[in-house]
Amino acid sequence: MRRIPYLWTLLLLALAILLSIAIGSVFISPADLWRILTGWLSATSLSESLQTFAFIITSIRLPRTVLVLLTGAALGGSGAAYQGLFRNPLADPYLIGVASGAGLGAAVAMSIQWPYTFWGLLAVPLAGFLAAMLAILLVYFLARLGKTVPTTNLILAGVAFSAFATSLTSFLMLRSTGELRRAFAFLLGGFTQTGWNPVLTILPFLAIGLGFLVLSGHALNLLQFGDDQAQQLGLPVTRAKTLILVAASLATAAAVSFSGVIGFIGLIVPHVMRLWFGADYRRLLPLSIIGGAGALLLADVLARVVMAPQELPVGIVTALAGAPFFLWVLRRAKNQGYW
């Protein structure tokens, strides 16, 4: 029975990947996809039209799909971790200002006119990570009231900081020329960067961040009883919380660096997973990571088809779905006495 949740979320993810590869300005049917795949596997040459499709897949669709997948995974995982860490159902990398902070860091790094190489690009998530850490510490201390962090304070401080960071980011973009202009859609969240370099660059950050989060499920379970009880049960609380915070911020920074600030995935996905499969963080974290990847892929597909041939920034799609959801959770949280 315990494998069933994974089965469902993995099925959803597989479906989302398939759609993301098939749908775009040119539709590639599943039959053609299958032919290309078997052609590759058996190393036979493809027909001319299939070769065009194959080119589209390898150079455009696949890198984008993988980037979206990783971004969604990072947002889902870090969202679940922040919710557990702050014992707060409304913590989300976007709402608590971490994402905007990371976005600002990334924008600063980009405005230094990085060379478009692996090492040049590595500076972007790194700067994003440092800014994300600063952002989370700042918001946390602003929101803290004695020993607790009330939900309203957290969201207020997060939103205020978010506005500040976002306007700085906009300022940097407006006064820049050339390279940065291209990244305008960054503000709303969109996958305008292409090729494999961004994917390779964020991979180490993601692997470390999400890898650690998956291992910290038991610690997060204990923390749900409060810091005192967690420590009395044997958890070195300060160390555990710091490590989880760093890991979640690593993942957020990786997600934001090349995809921009995408809201609400980190809020919705862990919530839905919790509703469906329970709140055991040992399960919730991996499920939120898989679910986040699937959900963002679907949102990205939607962003591509709604106004085709034009593309919506995916942040618009997630906000359209996410903001009403946020309000619903807010109401529910209020009824359950979170604030």
Place this chain on the structure above:
Amino acid sequence: MLKVEGLSVSYGQRRVLHNVSLEVNSGEVTALIGPNGAGKSTLVRAVSGVIPLDSGKISSDDLSRHYDLRSLPPMQRARHLAVVPQAVSLPPAFTVWETVLMGRTPYLNFLGQTSARDEQIVHLALQKVDALDLSERRVGELSGGEGQRVLLARALAQSTPILLLDEPTSNLDLHYQVSFMELVRGLARNDKLAVLIALHDLNLAARYADRVALLVAGEIKATGTPRQVLTPELISDAYHLTVQVVPHPFMDTPLVLPGK
């Protein structure tokens, strides 16, 4: 047994515990009494290691060995000493079984994987507090008395020789207060646990404690048997209220009555 020597704690500039020394014997219940704000909860937290101490020693001794609890990391310490907090605002999501299983944390690897032996211990702990039938319920939905028993089971699952309880009876009705205290005393006797329990209700302390420690304004004013500590002079002085102490009508314990 648990031994606390010269313990002092401050919150900022304010000294809340001053040179507290206390011994809790194995197989006995020691009640920690005192007016609100005297520092009972602080003492429990300090001994459990969640707040920093200004000075003092906390140690656990059994027949052959001596452990300095203050210098142990949380995981090691949690194998010697378990805490039963008040059962308020428990997270809604976990079942009773999952919650009690968390008591096994000090013996698990960093992934939190549990073994069949852990499950056995949890089963036994739930049985001891008579809460086995609650296993599948969510802790957020339990009544005060049920929740308190579940947290006791979680502490028992830690398999420690020392048990600290922080005013576990304050949210319970009369029936649950009595049955909970019976349970705690039975555990102390049968499992040879050293039990320190912070209590509001002086008459519960009188009836169920083997020894009583009176804490006033951060200092231990008296320790001894209930009869030695629950005297009109000591209690009136501590609580700034005139009290009378009379023999219990049908039990061999003192009974504290407020008023002239």
